[in-house]
Every structure is written in structure tokens, then in C-alpha cells.
Amino acid sequence: MATATGTVRTERVRGQLFLPAVITGxxxxxxxxxxxxxxxxAMTLGAIYALVALGYTMVYGxxxxxxxxxxxxxxxxxxxxxxxxxxxxxxxxxITDIPTLVISLVIxxxxxxxxxxxxxxxxxxxxxxxxxxxxxxxxxxxxxxxxFILQNIIxxxxxxxxxxxxxxxPTQWVFMLGESRVPFLNLFVIGSAILLMLVLQLFIxxxxxxxxxRTTAMDRDASSLMGVDINRTIMITFLIGSGLAGAAGVxxxxxxxxxxFTLGFQSGLKAFTAAVLGGIGNTAGAALGGFLIAFxxxxxxxxxxxxxGSAIVFSLLVIIxxxxxxxxLGSHTGDRA
Amino acid sequence: MSALLARxxxxxxxxxxxxxxxxxxxxxxxxxxxxxxxxxxxxxPPLGDLQSMNAWVNAFTIAGIYALLAVGLNVxxxxxxxxxxxxxxxxxxxxxxxxxxxxxFFDIHLxxxxxxxxxxxxGAMFGIFLGAPTLRLRGDYLAIVTLGFGEIVPIVLLNxxxxxxxxxxxxxxxxxxxxxxxxxxxxxxxxxxxxxxxxVAVTMVVVFRLQDxxxxxxxxxxxxxxxAAESSGVNTVISKLQAFAVxxxxxxxxxxxxxxxxxxxxxxxxxxxxxxxxVAAVVLGGMGNPVGVAAxxxxxYLVQSIFLKQLNTLIDxxxxxxxxxxxxxxxxxxxxxxxxxxxxxxxxxxxxxxKRRMRIFKDSVGAGK
Numbered sequence: 001m002a003t004a005t006g007t008v009r010t011e012r013v014r015g016q017l018f019l020p021a022v023i024t025g026x027x028x029x030x031x032x033x034x035x036x037x038x039x040x041x042a043m044t045l046g047a048i049y050a051l052v053a054l055g056y057t058m059v060y061g062x063x064x065x066x067x068x069x070x071x072x073x074x075x076x077x078x079x080x081x082x083x084x085x086x087x088x089x090x091x092x093x094x095i096t097d098i099p100t101l102v103i104s105l106v107i108x109x110x111x112x113x114x115x116x117x118x119x120x121x122x123x124x125x126x127x128x129x130x131x132x133x134x135x136x137x138x139x140x141x142x143x144x145x146x147x148f149i150l151q152n153i154i155x156x157x158x159x160x161x162x163x164x165x166x167x168x169x170p171t172q173w174v175f176m177l178g179e180s181r182v183p184f185l186n187l188f189v190i191g192s193a194i195l196l197m198l199v200l201q202l203f204i205x206x207x208x209x210x211x212x213x214r215t216t217a218m219d220r221d222a223s224s225l226m227g228v229d230i231n232r233t234i235m236i237t238f239l240i241g242s243g244l245a246g247a248a249g250v251x252x253x254x255x256x257x258x259x260x261f262t263l264g265f266q267s268g269l270k271a272f273t274a275a276v277l278g279g280i281g282n283t284a285g286a287a288l289g290g291f292l293i294a295f296x297x298x299x300x301x302x303x304x305x306x307x308x309g310s311a312i313v314f315s316l317l318v319i320i321x322x323x324x325x326x327x328x329l330g331s332h333t334g335d336r337a
Numbered sequence: 338m339s340a341l342l343a344r345x346x347x348x349x350x351x352x353x354x355x356x357x358x359x360x361x362x363x364x365x366x367x368x369x370x371x372x373x374x375x376x377x378x379x380x381x382p383p384l385g386d387l388q389s390m391n392a393w394v395n396a397f398t399i400a401g402i403y404a405l406l407a408v409g410l411n412v413x414x415x416x417x418x419x420x421x422x423x424x425x426x427x428x429x430x431x432x433x434x435x436x437x438x439x440x441x442f443f444d445i446h447l448x449x450x451x452x453x454x455x456x457x458x459x460g461a462m463f464g465i466f467l468g469a470p471t472l473r474l475r476g477d478y479l480a481i482v483t484l485g486f487g488e489i490v491p492i493v494l495l496n497x498x499x500x501x502x503x504x505x506x507x508x509x510x511x512x513x514x515x516x517x518x519x520x521x522x523x524x525x526x527x528x529x530x531x532x533x534x535x536x537v538a539v540t541m542v543v544v545f546r547l548q549d550x551x552x553x554x555x556x557x558x559x560x561x562x563x564x565a566a567e568s569s570g571v572n573t574v575i576s577k578l579q580a581f582a583v584x585x586x587x588x589x590x591x592x593x594x595x596x597x598x599x600x601x602x603x604x605x606x607x608x609x610x611x612x613x614x615x616v617a618a619v620v621l622g623g624m625g626n627p628v629g630v631a632a633x634x635x636x637x638y639l640v641q642s643i644f645l646k647q648l649n650t651l652i653d654x655x656x657x658x659x660x661x662x663x664x665x666x667x668x669x670x671x672x673x674x675x676x677x678x679x680x681x682x683x684x685x686x687x688x689x690x691x692k693r694r695m696r697i698f699k700d701s702v703g704a705g706k
Contacts, residue, residue: 307492
């Protein structure tokens with residue numbers, strides 16, 4: 001009896017250790033393969049993809065809608081962050097004074113996240129909620145329409161050019177790690193993204209609302225009977241998902257220093273690929289998928305296939321959907337694929 | 338008015354009955370009537386003042402391209418109930434097929450007419466190639482796979498410089514020639530217009546006949562309830578593949594015409610927005626109704642290319658500084674967006690709903706899951 005329990009416990013520990021071990025191994029392999037600079041680059045890109053992918057996966061998990069407009073919500077966020085930096089904070093370049101920098105970044109993140117969360121919830125209310133009981137393709141087509149409308153709004157008010165985003169975080173701050181230069185900006189980007197993901201995991205796992213989200217994803221009717229307010233839960237899912245896209249938008253601006261109105265389509269599709277790769281509906285999977293996609297893209301560029309990067313990612317999307325629609329980590333909705 | 342209509346009622350009933358029996362003849366008569374009427378309508382004052390007759394005829398020809406794309410996509414979306422978001426890929430493949438064998442790039446100059454058929458066959462082959470592994474996916478996943486395919490094809494065309502000319506594409510594509518009788522030119526839009534009308538007639542006849550055939554009934558069954566169709570002996574995989582192949586063949590067919598008309602193919606012409614314009618036309622016109630979707634495409638094209646352009650010149654005449662800054666042509670994309678959102682929310686069956694009952698976009702019973 002004692003040995004049996006012992007085996008079960010070892011099995012469970014082994015199961016829990018398996019994924020972290022694989023991830024560590026993968027990261028080490030990539031570090032060796034790509035070199036430190038490209039590795040850091042991929043991690044940063046991955047952080048952005050992961051944040052956007054979370055929005056796709058949460059919405060899909062709860063109402064089985066491929067929220068096509070989500071990539072464009074991310075794109076709009078980059079423009080909102082320009083507005084917040086220049087008008088609200090009055091900053092157009094790097095802030096070297098540390099206390100001002102911290103306060104500015106906190107305001108930048110909070111305001112952008114709140115604005116984008118409201119935008120996302122508004123889109124849900126106007127475009128998706130009326131179609132809650134329609135066949136699935138109807139809201140998908142609506143979402144494509146919303147995507148086009150968002151792109152056009154930005155194109156109309158800002159113009160069809162590549163626009164500079166104020167890089168509040170000084171890009172020249174680096175420290176040396178052995179031979180390699182490590183910009184603090186990359187660490188800040190990766191760190192803040194991982195922090196947001198951990199907060200999200202805790203929120204879903206520990207809070208009442210998080211539990212409501214999980215039950216709604218499992219069975220909407222049953223959770224409604226148990227007293228879960230479905231409309232409110234779906235609304236909150238959109239608030240959080242779009243808020244994360246808002247954070248991703250801020251990060252994109254800080255890191256790349258530019259944006260354009262077509263940014264949302266390609267990034268959105270790649271983030272969606274990430275969500276599918278990780279197992280759509282699975283938040284941990286989306287984060288994992290985001291980093292994987294970034295590594296694939298950066299590796300393709302590093303080995304001279306930069307022009308094929310997007311094609312490789314989209315081929316991967318097709319291949320996963322055909323052969324393993326549940327993704328790497330699996331999901332509760334996968335069985336219906 | 339109604340008394341007048343009532344006098345013609347028996348005549349209408351007789352003609353309706355006749356054309357119900359001879360639908361292909363009806364299509365031919367309708368295409369001839371429309372083909373003659375359109376240039377005449379373009380002479381009516383408000384329209385005639387906008388641009389010359391030749392410009393109108395040219396615009397109608399391009400509108401015809403979009404109409405045929407919508408008719409082809411309608412086979413996939415409206416008949417078989419599969420959402421294809423990468424339809425422009427097949428259009429591109431048809432165009433490149435012709436451009437490769439009929440341009441100075443390889444210095445091969447095959448004649449246009451057989452290539453129309455070859456383009457359709459190439460389209461169908463790629464339709465089957467894409468469809469075979471993916472068609473067992475559920476609706477929204479299939480939509481994303483087709484979208485991925487629609488993105489991959491232009492990237493491949495862009496990066497395969499030795500065969501496709503890369504960013505610049507293939508220029509100087511041969512125009513159609515009827516040996517000894519007629520050479521198509523860029524200056525005279527009429528031959529292309531007549532050819533387009535012939536292509537519309539052929540496509541419409543094919544589509545209507547398919548719709549009424551065993552294949553078409555199988556599509557209806559698959560669309561309404563796949564499980565029931567399968568248990569009634571319909572091979573759903575074959576049926577969906579047929580829809581994909583027919584849709585892709587029409588796109589390839591039109592792609593050849595498009596390449597010959599523009600005399601250039603380039604990856605930029607086949608972006609996502611082209612696929613979406615076709616989806617918007619299908620949604621606007623009415624899924625499942627070939628005539629409706631063709632009309633939808635026609636209206637969308639004319640609004641975006643004529644009306645918005647005219648709005649620009651019109652606004653320029655008034656001296657309103659704020660409005661002069663605006664390029665209304667930029668609104669064509671928002672047009673697609675607004676069409677998609679409003680139609681889905683307010684009238685999912687489209688302006689001209691299909692006659693046969695369509696369940697997939699009307700209620701949720703059994704359709705979604």
C-alpha cells in the first residue's frame with residue numbers, strides 16, 4: 001500500500017517535472033543554436049506573441065469564437081500607447097530619471113490596458129453578443145468585419161505610414177553578461193509579460209470570477225444554472241483578453257519603436273497560431289506557443305530563411321490544425337475539432 | 338401600376354414556366370440582355386457624366402471578374418457551407434499559370450483560349466490538394482486553414498523569384514488573340530467585355546446545372562446536416578472536395594482572364610483583402626444564390642471604384658478644407674468591414690436570399706456544433 005502511494009506520488013512529481021524539463025532543454029538548445037542575442041530577441045518577440053495569444057485562447061475557450069479582430073485590438077493598442085505617452089505623459093523619448101520612468105511606465109501600462117479592455121468589451125457587446133446563439137461562422141465573419149473596421153479607423157486618423165512610438169524605456173541601458181550585451185529593455189519586456197501571465201494564471205485559478213470563467217468554458221448552460229452570470233463572465237473575459245493585448249501593444253511600442261495599421265493582421269495570425277499550437281482554450285499553452293512561434297520565426301531568420309518566416313509559421317498552423325487540433329498541451333474544446 | 342402588372346401576369350407565368358424548364362437558355366438570355374443593357378444604362382445622365390462609355394465598359398468588365406469570384410466562392414460557402422478565407426490563392430494560381438506560359442519572362446507564348454481551361458484545372462487541382470487533408474476539420478478551423486493557405490501562396494509567389502519574378506511579378510502577359518479576326522488591346526475595352534459576358538454565361542450555366550444535379554443536392558444535404566447526410570449515403574468528404582474543386586476551378590478560370598486583362602500578375606494583387614471582398618460579396622448578395630452574389634460583387638465593386646472616386650472629385654469641387662484632406666478611396670476596406678458586420682447582425686441571409694432553405698446562417702439548431 002505504502003509503495004503504491006509512493007509510486008503514484010513519484011509519477012505525479014515526474015509528470016509535473018516533465019514540462020519544465022522539456023522547456024529548459026528546449027531553451028538551452030535554442031541558446032546554443034541561435035547565440036545569445038538572437039535568443040534574447042526571440043524571447044522578447046515571444047513575450048508579445050504570448051500576451052496576444054492569451055486573448056485568442058481565452059475567448060475561444062469561453063465562447064468558441066476565433067476573435068479575428070483581436071490582432072487589430074493589439075494594433076490599436078500600439079497607437080493608444082503613442083497617445084498616452086505623448087499627450088497624457090508629455091514624453092516623446094527615453095526617460096533616464098528612474099522614478100519618473102517607473103511612474104510613467106505604470107501610467108502608460110494602466111491607461112492603455114484600461115482603454116483597450118473597454119474597447120474589447122465594447123466590440124463584444126456590439127458585434128458578438130447579438131450573435132451569441134447564431135451558428136459559429138456568423139460571429140467569425142463579423143469578427144473579420146470588425147478587424148477591417150479597426151484597421152480603417154487607424155488608417156483614417158493616423159494615416160497609412162509607419163509611425164514612430166516613443167521609447168520611454170532607454171534602449172541604451174545595457175549590462176555585460178560575459179561577452180554579450182544585455183539590454184535592460186529586453187529584460188523589462190520579458191519580465192513584465194511573464195508577470196502579467198502569472199497574475200492571469202492566479203486570477204483564473206484562485207478568484208471567484210476565474211472559477212466562473214472556467215465553468216462557463218466547460219459548460220455554459222450548466223454554469224448558468226449554478227448561478228454564474230454568463231454575460232458578465234464573457235464580458236470579463238473580453239476585458240482581460242483585450243487588456244492583455246493592450247499590454248502587448250505597449251510592449252511592442254517600447255521595444256520596436258514603431259507601428260503601422262497593418263500590424264494586427266500578421267501578428268494576430270501568428271499569435272493565433274501560437275494559441276492553436278499550445279492547445280486553444282489553454283492559457284498555459286498559449287504562453288508556451290507564443291514563445292515557440294517566436295523561436296521558429298527567429299531561427300528561420302537566423303538561418304537565412306527570413307523571407308519564409310511567415311510562410312513557415314502559417315504552414316505550421318495548417319499542419320497542427322490538420323494533425324493535432326488539440327495542440328501540444330491539449331484543451332477541453334479540442335475534442336470538438 | 339398593379340393593373341398593368343396584372344395584365345402581364347399570365348405572360349410572366351408562362352415565361353417563368355418556360356425558363357424553369359430551360360434554365361440554361363434563361364441564363365443565356367439574361368446575360369445577353371444584361372450585357373447589352375449595361376453599356377446603355379451607363380449613358381443615362383448622372384452615370385454618363387461620370388466617365389466615358391469605354392471607361393464604364395472597362396469598369397463593368399472588372400466588376401465581372403469580382404462577380405465571377407463571388408459566384409465561385411458561393412459554391413464553397415453558399416452551396417456546401419464551408420467558409421473559405423483564402424479564395425484569392427486560387428485566383429492567383431490561375432493568373433500565374435497563364436502568366437508563366439504566356440509572357441516574355443520565359444519567352445513562352447501559349448495561346449490564351451486553352452489556357453482558360455488549364456487555369457481552371459490547375460485551380461481545381463490545388464483545391465483538392467488543400468481540401469483533401471483539411472476538409473474533415475470543423476467550420477471555423479477550416480476557415481483558418483484556408484486563411485493560412487491564402488497567406489502562404491502569395492509569400493511563395495513572392496519568394497520564388499526564378500519562376501514568378503518576385504515582387505515585380507510577371508509583366509507583359511499576352512492578350513487574347515482570335516487568329517486573323519481580332520486582337521485584344523488595352524485601348525478597346527469591348528472585346529474583353531464581350532469575353533467577360535461569355536465567361537459569366539458559361540460559369541452561371543455550369544453552376545446552375547451543378548446546383549440541380551446529384552452533386553448539388555449532396556452539397557445541400559452536407560450543409561444542412563452533415564451527420565444526416567452521411568447516414569443517408571452521401572459521401573461527405575467527396576462532396577466537400579467537389580465543392581472546393583469547383584470553387585477553385587472558377588477562381589483559376591477567372592484568374593487567367595484577369596492576368597490577360599491586366600497584362601501583369603504580382604503577389605500584391607492577391608492579398609487577404611481580395612478574399613474578403615469575395616466573402617463580403619457573397620454575404621451581401623445572399624449565400625447560396627448565384628445571381629444574388631454576382632449582383633453583390635457588382636455593387637461592391639462599382640461603389641468602391643466609381644462612387645468613392647467620384648466622391649473625391651465631388652468634394653474637391655467644394656472648398657471644404659477638412660473634407661479635401663480625406664481620400665475616400667481608403668474607405669473601400671471599411672466598406673467590406675461594415676458590409677460583413679451589418680449583414681451578419683441584421684440580415685444574415687443576404688439581400689437576395691437563396692430560394693432553398695438555408696439553415697446554416699439562420700438558426701443555431703444543429704448547425705454550430
